Amino acid sequence: MAALYIFAGISHFRQPKFFLSITPQWVPSPEKVNILVGVIEIFLGIGLLFSITRYYAAIGIIALLIAVFPANIYHFQKARKKGKHIFPTLIRLPIQGLLIYWAYTFLGA
Numbered sequence: 001m002a003a004l005y006i007f008a009g010i011s012h013f014r015q016p017k018f019f020l021s022i023t024p025q026w027v028p029s030p031e032k033v034n035i036l037v038g039v040i041e042i043f044l045g046i047g048l049l050f051s052i053t054r055y056y057a058a059i060g061i062i063a064l065l066i067a068v069f070p071a072n073i074y075h076f077q078k079a080r081k082k083g084k085h086i087f088p089t090l091i092r093l094p095i096q097g098l099l100i101y102w103a104y105t106f107l108g109a
């Protein structure tokens with residue numbers, strides 16, 4: 001799980017255009033938000049690696065996944081409008097719930 005979030009965080013810097021394209025228009029300063037989310041994902045991923053910070057990192061991941069869920073809905077709506085990538089963006093929505101559950105399992109560790 002740590003590798004997933006570290007990789008995702010790095011992706012915000014390597015492919016900013018992708019993340020900016022799925023950022024809802026109502027998000028202020030999307031470039032700064034993209035950088036912030038990338039940094040947060042990297043730190044949370046690193047936090048999962050250490051037992052002393054694992055619990056707090058898991059809570060942070062749950063909060064982050066909830067916070068970015070509107071962007072996933074926006075991405076799905078945008079895909080549906082264009083008629084492209086509908087299934088991958090749709091399946092991503094319930095996967096978000098599975099990721100929240102996965103992070104939740106770290107709260108007992």
